[in-house]
Amino acid sequence: MGDILRVEDVSLENAEGRLVFQHLDWNLSVGGCARIHGAPGAGTSAFLRLCAGLADPEEGRVLLDGVALSPYAFSHPFLKKGGIGWVPMEGGLLVNLSLGANVALPLRFLRGHSQVRAEEIALEWLEAAHLSSRAEARPHALEPRERWLGALVRAAAAEANLWLVDQPPPGLDLQARAQATRLLRNAAANPETSFVIAGNADAGQLNATEFRIEQGRIVSGGIQ
Amino acid sequence: MLPKATKAQFGLQRFASPLGGGLRNWLAHLGSVAWLGLTCVRHLLGLRTNQLGVLYDQTKLQVRFTALDALPLALLTSLLLGGITLIQVFAQMSAFGAETYLSQLLAQLVIRELGPLLVSVIVIGRSGTAIAAEMASIKLSGEVDALCAMGINPIQYLLLPRILGGIISVFSLIILFDAAALLGGFLVAWSRFPLSPQAFFHALGNAIQWSELIITFSKATVFGGLIPLICLSSGLRVRSSSTEIPQAVTAAAVASLVAVFLVGAFLSVLVYG
Numbered sequence: 001m002g003d004i005l006r007v008e009d010v011s012l013e014n015a016e017g018r019l020v021f022q023h024l025d026w027n028l029s030v031g032g033c034a035r036i037h038g039a040p041g042a043g044t045s046a047f048l049r050l051c052a053g054l055a056d057p058e059e060g061r062v063l064l065d066g067v068a069l070s071p072y073a074f075s076h077p078f079l080k081k082g083g084i085g086w087v088p089m090e091g092g093l094l095v096n097l098s099l100g101a102n103v104a105l106p107l108r109f110l111r112g113h114s115q116v117r118a119e120e121i122a123l124e125w126l127e128a129a130h131l132s133s134r135a136e137a138r139p140h141a142l143e144p145r146e147r148w149l150g151a152l153v154r155a156a157a158a159e160a161n162l163w164l165v166d167q168p169p170p171g172l173d174l175q176a177r178a179q180a181t182r183l184l185r186n187a188a189a190n191p192e193t194s195f196v197i198a199g200n201a202d203a204g205q206l207n208a209t210e211f212r213i214e215q216g217r218i219v220s221g222g223i224q
Numbered sequence: 225m226l227p228k229a230t231k232a233q234f235g236l237q238r239f240a241s242p243l244g245g246g247l248r249n250w251l252a253h254l255g256s257v258a259w260l261g262l263t264c265v266r267h268l269l270g271l272r273t274n275q276l277g278v279l280y281d282q283t284k285l286q287v288r289f290t291a292l293d294a295l296p297l298a299l300l301t302s303l304l305l306g307g308i309t310l311i312q313v314f315a316q317m318s319a320f321g322a323e324t325y326l327s328q329l330l331a332q333l334v335i336r337e338l339g340p341l342l343v344s345v346i347v348i349g350r351s352g353t354a355i356a357a358e359m360a361s362i363k364l365s366g367e368v369d370a371l372c373a374m375g376i377n378p379i380q381y382l383l384l385p386r387i388l389g390g391i392i393s394v395f396s397l398i399i400l401f402d403a404a405a406l407l408g409g410f411l412v413a414w415s416r417f418p419l420s421p422q423a424f425f426h427a428l429g430n431a432i433q434w435s436e437l438i439i440t441f442s443k444a445t446v447f448g449g450l451i452p453l454i455c456l457s458s459g460l461r462v463r464s465s466s467t468e469i470p471q472a473v474t475a476a477a478v479a480s481l482v483a484v485f486l487v488g489a490f491l492s493v494l495v496y497g
Contacts, residue, residue, distance in 0.1 A: 015464060052373040072372065079375030092370030095362070105278070109376050112274035115281075151370075158374065 002066065003027045004162055004194040005051055010060035012050060020046045022216040024060070033188070033195040033206040038213035044198040045089070047213065048164045051196055052084055064162070078161070082192070083110060085155025085163040091147030093139040099150050100126060100135035106158040125157040126150075128186075129179045144169035145176045152183045161192055167199025253479060257457045264387055264453070267379040279385055286389025290351040291396050298346055302401040305342065306408025309333060314417055327424045328431035330409045335436045337492065339402040340443035344451060344484040347394055348477055352455040355386055356476035359459025360469045368460075386452045394448030398440060439495050446491070447484055454480045 007026040014020050020043040028034050038044045049055040050062060053069040053076075062069045065078040078084075083106070086092060093102045103122035107113045113121065126132045129149055139147055148168045155163055168180065187193050188206050195206060211218050271279065313329055362368055362382070371378045406428065413419045458476035462468040 049369070052369075054369050054373060074375060074377045076375075083375045084373050086370050086373035088366055088370065090366060092366050092373075094367050094370075095365065096358075106374050106376060109275055109278050109381065110374070112272075115277060154374075160374075164373070 002030060003063070004030045004032070004065055005196070006063040006066075007050070008060050008063065010050065010057040010062065012046065012055055012057045014046060019216060021050070021057075024217060026211075026218045028194055028196065031191045031194055033197065033208040034211055035197045035208035036211050036213060036218070037199065042213040043216070044213060045166055047218075048088075048166055048196060048198055052086055052164050079110075082161025083158060085152075085158060085160030085165075085187075087148065087151040087155055087163065087165040089148065089166045089169055090144070091139065091142075091151040093142075093147055093150055093154075095139050098136050098138055099131065099142060099146075102139070102150060103154045103157050106154065110158065121157055125153045129153050129183060130175075145172050148172075149176055149179060152180055156183050156187055159190075160187075161190075161194065163187060163193065163195045163197070165195065165197045253457070253475075256461070257454055260383070260457050261449075261453050264379060264383055267377060268384055271380055271384075275380065278381065279388075282381070282385030283389045283392070286386050287392050287396075289354070290347060290389055291393035294346055294350050294393075294397065295400065297350070298343060298397050298401050299404045301342060301346065302339075302404035303408035303411075305338065306330065306334065306405035306410075307412040309338075309405075310409040310412045311416075314413070325427070326413065326419065327409070327427040331406060331428050331431040332436065334405045334409075335402050335432065335440055336496070337488070339398050339405060340440065340447060341484065341488055343394060343397045343401050344447045344488075345481070347390070347397065347447075347451055348455075348480045348484070351390070351393070352451045352480050353473045353477050355452055355455040356459040356473045357469055359456055360462040360472045361466075363460055363462055364464070364466060364469075383456055386456060387449055390452035391445055391448035394451070395441070395444040398444045402440065435495060439491060443488060443491055446487055450483055450487065451480050454483055
């Protein structure tokens with residue numbers, strides 16, 4: 001199988017001009033799962049942003065399914081095929097939509113489902129994650145763990161082919177952790193689905209390859 | 225120790241470099257608004273038919289907030305404006321025995337100038353500032369990033385409904401505002417002055433020509449598109465801190481007001497000048 005993600009000689013600075021990555025080379029094959037660790041501020045979230053095309057590298061390039069991701073284009077073939085499941089720590093849910101509408105949005109806008117069908121699918125997935133009782137709540141009324149789980153549900157409902165999962169908010173309880181694991185395992189049943197999981201998000205069941213960000217580079221191995 | 229000539233050069237640079245800063249910023253903002261407008265047109269043409277439902281829903285929400293919720297305020301303002309204008313104009317014109325031109329003057333004043341301008345001021349105060357604050361907040365909270373990462377074009381999902389909603393809202397509000405202002409003028413004329421309703425409406429009918437309708441529709445479309453565009457641009461200019469949100473809102477209100485008055489004056493001079 002080919003690479004779903006390929007990072008080639010990438011150097012990236014943060015907003016303050018500090019170099020986060022320097023001549024970074026990394027790849028993830030289709031169906032693979034990578035778990036990225038790093039000390040606070042090491043750049044795990046920045047790495048996820050890089051993989052999603054949200055950060056423009058100063059040097060080098062990121063290839064998503066063989067096609068360059070920068071400059072970012074909504075016509076990128078991968079976005080039409082399966083798309084990215086984006087799960088930032090704070091959830092990234094739209095504040096003016098309910099949780100259910102947030103989950104249904106990619107189904108309507110990208111997959112072309114009718115409103116009724118998109119909402120049905122969204123509700124099914126929310127039920128699977130024990131969040132259906134919160135479907136009508138807006139993000140500000142949700143707990144941080146519910147927002148993060150909501151973003152996982154949104155990725156699952158959209159049948160994303162590449163999941164970029166940032167670490168969950170602090171204080172994720174056992175029940176929420178079990179729900180997250182169930183969603184990730186369910187998505188992993190598709191052999192074409194790949195995962196990049198940052199920090200302590202539960203990827204234990206996914207046979208993840210462990211990586212560490214150290215001094216602007218990614219090295220193999222877990223937490224030291 | 226720097227030589228004297230270099231010191232003088234530094235001093236001159238320090239003095240000269242801020243000159244024209246305001247103009248440069250203003251031109252940069254103008255450029256970003258123009259770029260955003262063109263980008264919105266391009267992405268409007270790139271919408272797929274199955275995305276129109278989402279766009280329609282979002283536009284409907286925007287119209288409800290901008291037009292429907294603002295209707296009581298707009299109608300009250302316009303009724304009072306029509307009545308007060310008529311009282312002032314009557315006081316001046318009756319001295320010359322020109323009361324028959326009262327409704328004509330009222331119609332031209334309200335339809336040509338006051339209606340579009342005051343509706344724009346109401347929309348800027350109620351909705352423009354809200355759009356700027358909402359966009360700034362959405363950008364800072366990472367929602368724009370989330371949309372991009374999922375492949376949802378934020379220009380199509382966030383910007384286009386607000387611009388289309390702005391055009392529809394300002395257009396509808398101006399028509400209702402003008403009608404209510406003329407009604408306010410008529411009520412005052414009917415109750416206080418020796419003017420017959422027949423004469424009032426006859427003169428009103430004569431006063432409203434195609435040019436009045438064209439200028440009203442042109443101003444409605446231009447103002448309706450320009451206000452959300454400027455406010456969206458100001459809101460999206462925030463970078464990293466929530467303290468930038470009030471600054472963005474103020475900049476949006478000021479820039480929108482200036483743009484509306486300038487464009488309004490330009491259109492009036494173009495048609496009547």
